[in-house]
Amino acid sequence: MLNIKNLEVTIDNKHILKGLNLDIKHGEVHVIMGPNGSGKSTLANVLSGKNGYETKGDIKYNGESLSKLSTEERAQKGIFLAFQYPLEIPGVNTNIFLKTSLNSVRKANGKKELDTLAFLKLIKEKATELGIDEKFLSRQLNVGFSGGEKKKNEILQMKLLQPKLSILDETDSGLDIDALRIVADGVNTFKNKDNAFLIITHYQRLLDYIRPDFVHVLSNGKIIKTGNADLGVQLEKTGYSNLV
Amino acid sequence: MKQYYDFKVEKIKELSQNEINFRKKNLELFYESGFPNKKDEDWKFSDLNYILSNNFDNIVNNDYLSKEENLKLINDFEHNYISLSNGRLVSSDFSHEEKNKISIENFNYKDEKNLDKKNSLNFLNHALALGGFILEISKNYKLKKPLVIYNNFSNPLKETIINYKNSFIINENSELNLINYIDNFSKENFMVNTIENIIMEKNSSLNNILINNSKCNGYFYKYIKSDLKKNSNLQNYLISSGLKFNKLDIEINLNEENSKSSVFSALNLVKQEHQEIKTRINHNAAKCYSYQKVKNVLNNHSKGVYQGKIFVKNIAQKTDAYQLSRALILDDNAEFDAKPELEIYADDVKCSHGSTSGSIDLDSIHYLKSRGINEKDAFQMIINGFLCEILEKLSEGKLKNFLIEKLERQINGY
Numbered sequence: 001m002l003n004i005k006n007l008e009v010t011i012d013n014k015h016i017l018k019g020l021n022l023d024i025k026h027g028e029v030h031v032i033m034g035p036n037g038s039g040k041s042t043l044a045n046v047l048s049g050k051n052g053y054e055t056k057g058d059i060k061y062n063g064e065s066l067s068k069l070s071t072e073e074r075a076q077k078g079i080f081l082a083f084q085y086p087l088e089i090p091g092v093n094t095n096i097f098l099k100t101s102l103n104s105v106r107k108a109n110g111k112k113e114l115d116t117l118a119f120l121k122l123i124k125e126k127a128t129e130l131g132i133d134e135k136f137l138s139r140q141l142n143v144g145f146s147g148g149e150k151k152k153n154e155i156l157q158m159k160l161l162q163p164k165l166s167i168l169d170e171t172d173s174g175l176d177i178d179a180l181r182i183v184a185d186g187v188n189t190f191k192n193k194d195n196a197f198l199i200i201t202h203y204q205r206l207l208d209y210i211r212p213d214f215v216h217v218l219s220n221g222k223i224i225k226t227g228n229a230d231l232g233v234q235l236e237k238t239g240y241s242n243l244v
Numbered sequence: 245m246k247q248y249y250d251f252k253v254e255k256i257k258e259l260s261q262n263e264i265n266f267r268k269k270n271l272e273l274f275y276e277s278g279f280p281n282k283k284d285e286d287w288k289f290s291d292l293n294y295i296l297s298n299n300f301d302n303i304v305n306n307d308y309l310s311k312e313e314n315l316k317l318i319n320d321f322e323h324n325y326i327s328l329s330n331g332r333l334v335s336s337d338f339s340h341e342e343k344n345k346i347s348i349e350n351f352n353y354k355d356e357k358n359l360d361k362k363n364s365l366n367f368l369n370h371a372l373a374l375g376g377f378i379l380e381i382s383k384n385y386k387l388k389k390p391l392v393i394y395n396n397f398s399n400p401l402k403e404t405i406i407n408y409k410n411s412f413i414i415n416e417n418s419e420l421n422l423i424n425y426i427d428n429f430s431k432e433n434f435m436v437n438t439i440e441n442i443i444m445e446k447n448s449s450l451n452n453i454l455i456n457n458s459k460c461n462g463y464f465y466k467y468i469k470s471d472l473k474k475n476s477n478l479q480n481y482l483i484s485s486g487l488k489f490n491k492l493d494i495e496i497n498l499n500e501e502n503s504k505s506s507v508f509s510a511l512n513l514v515k516q517e518h519q520e521i522k523t524r525i526n527h528n529a530a531k532c533y534s535y536q537k538v539k540n541v542l543n544n545h546s547k548g549v550y551q552g553k554i555f556v557k558n559i560a561q562k563t564d565a566y567q568l569s570r571a572l573i574l575d576d577n578a579e580f581d582a583k584p585e586l587e588i589y590a591d592d593v594k595c596s597h598g599s600t601s602g603s604i605d606l607d608s609i610h611y612l613k614s615r616g617i618n619e620k621d622a623f624q625m626i627i628n629g630f631l632c633e634i635l636e637k638l639s640e641g642k643l644k645n646f647l648i649e650k651l652e653r654q655i656n657g658y
Contacts (some may be wrong), residue, residue, distance in 0.1 A: 049614070072614075101616055
């Protein structure tokens, strides 16, 4: 699904990623761990199409070069980034945002747009699965939401848009145990053989809930070690210093 | 500078000799200073004399027989209405309300009070006003439906000025939702000079909403003076776009304890449009509350101005006053000027102000795009959200939906 070859990324003359290689296939869950400043969020941002990065190397998504696609085209084709810091957009009603988003993606994929009634039925169902109160959806997008509410809202968007590749950038940070379980359940129930996950995290505790196929250690702009779920357990004990 | 206006009291028909004298005196007062210019502190950022002289050859006053020109009623919500044509009262309908609770009369110059000695536009209004009305709501009466005032302007308007004045008396324990709706069917350049006088008795409540429905080549000035008694509550909502020039000059006097007032405005300016909100909130009594939130979106060569003053008298202890202006500047050629002023003579008060201006946050755009929303829609969504936020405190319902829809239409350029 995703093939990254020798990716180099520079921002403001700072060389962040220095030749990163990564292959993700359908049905796989990949976890990236690594010390602060190793380039994890940069990778997530570049994959989402954020401006301001100079890139070299090659990223293919289902055989198509990603660099030619705008951010919205990537989203429409099934790439989803759950933001580390979801943005607060004053005055924009969460429900209206979600409906616009869903219908933009549906339209781009040649599907019929949902009318308000059908949308509200769908969103109510998804919100209930995540234990999100409906009232919360009539509030302004992320404005005044707690950290946990913002992260749950990201997972709600993921479940609504049904992306092929979900990138979760530290979605588990700042969550209490209950919220973490809800987020993890959200991933586990959505996971299937046709989609894939790239999960960026600092904490092994997420791996108690989500079973990854691969764990990668990113350090100084490169993946320096790849293993299975046990690697995460080992890192929790020994830290990164033995590897770096 | 060329003489670009010529006003005559004689053009107004059927006046008594006393009224002619009164009007002539006011016209003289106007001619002493003419239209205000930037030397006047209140007009520092909006040189009206310069603006008018560049856009008019000769502004005159006229007197038309007003007739109702296919009044287009709003279908979105049930309402009472008053219809004005070029400032003159044409018809009214209060069929949703109980009888004898609302009185409406044509304006009489004998009820005139000089509102502001320094303001030449008020003199001009006194001299040339063709009409207006006095509306009074009885004690203990809460109107069941909102009241829409249709301010229609129709031909021949070219190079003319229309002056009118309306008064509202909201008696004890009464409530009104008022929508001043400006519609225009003319492509000519014209000027409108309005005075609105609001008296709010104890425990009364008024939502005073001003919105224009179409773009036009009009140059508008409106002076709104409000006097509030104990526990009364006045909320002003100003939603405007597509006018060549518009200045809303707002004076609110919080004269008795626990009176409350807010000003919320959303202006979306394009091309060479120029709009100003000027406020003076006088806290003349203790424990009063005032809140102002002024939002501007500026495109092309437009100019937005906010001059907001909070005055706190020495006896006005426990005042709670706040003002905020926020501008989104979307073009290097657009300009936004903000002048916040606090003048405080009491020592136990809570007063603050804030002002920000900047461009749209590109991270927010990226966030929306990352959800499949295209760039144009993402910008639109953020601008809509930025301006619609001022309606947040208005209770949910058909009226609010109507206002949001109108505001979004303004943002889309009608």
